[in-house]
Amino acid sequence: MSLIALLISGLFVNNFLLSRFLGLCPFFGVSKKTESALGMGIAATFVMVIASAVTYIIQQYILVPFDVVYLQTVMFILVIAGLVQFVELYLRKFQPDLYNMLGIYLPLITTNCAILGLALLNVTKGLNFIESVVHAVGAGGGFTLALMLMSGIRERLELAQVPKAFSGLPIAFITAAIMALAFMGFSGMI
């Protein structure tokens, strides 16, 4: 698959939130304000790109040569958890501005299925190193895009008169359904 197709697939066609159902917790949890949605999106994209690169190396140079692919789940989740911790430490020391922006969202990302899901998808699809990283950029971008759109709508929903039984989560789900319907329109693109 060409790199551009991979990028577009991650951004629109196979959007992580709206068509693959990965990483829904922040989609409903952190999507009440646009700023926090942006912060979460950037932090997730950042970790996705690094995690894709690192898990690719682990899969190709440790798990496959030593014939221990069954340890994939354990290895990947530990590596991602360690990576998030490491990124947090690095940012706090060397990039304090960026740390202040992303800081509180970073720990949340360890247990976000979008990161582990992306790493596993890269392996299932048999992508090479460059493709994995491009796929991560697309997926992260798509994640941020959907999160931002959702938060914009939810900021307005706060002021709207919603039937009592629908207020809060139910109306957010209905909104997501309509957004998913719109994103289905992209499905013929590639």
Add this chain to the structure above:
Amino acid sequence: MKTGKIIWDGLAKQNPTFRMALGLCPTLAVTTALTNGLVMGIAVTFVLACSNVLVSLLRKIIPDKVRIPAFIVIIATFVTIADMLLEGFVPDIHKTLGIFIPLIVVNCIILGRAESFASKNPVFSSLVDGIFMGLGFTLSLSLISVIREVLGTGKLIFFGNLLFSFDFSVLGFVLAPGAFLTLGLLLSLFNYIDLKRGTRQ
């Protein structure tokens, strides 16, 4: 804590899907057919019960500072076991569920129960909590998948046996929008029942 209360909490009062809105990714992704939802629910129940027991057994040994990584390793171990069992016994369903089986590791229900229940309670209560939280999750998944399968494909299939079928289907229900819509409507239904109950009391 009373066993009866733990059971009721898991099945209804703190139902992971409808009350706590936890573990949403598999709830929406695998509920396209009853069989898939059921198998996913059983796999999660298995992992939840086993990890709860082990966490509870080790709760005095695991130092507080490294408890989250320790829990994750315990959970990941049982997920790998569940993955292998499913691949061995129901290879077709294992293929359909795909990456969502290894993703049980990051299901917030399991880590949540380990942290908030099993690490503070004795082994037997933790086992009961694990089993019934898991059953609550399985019930919710089955409910959603029955609605989506019947409306989306016009038939209901249970492990390869056709239960019934009719000439009516809305394809959208097995696709992504249907998943969000079904769960949104179900959540509002439960809210509505709560509101009605509240006004009567």
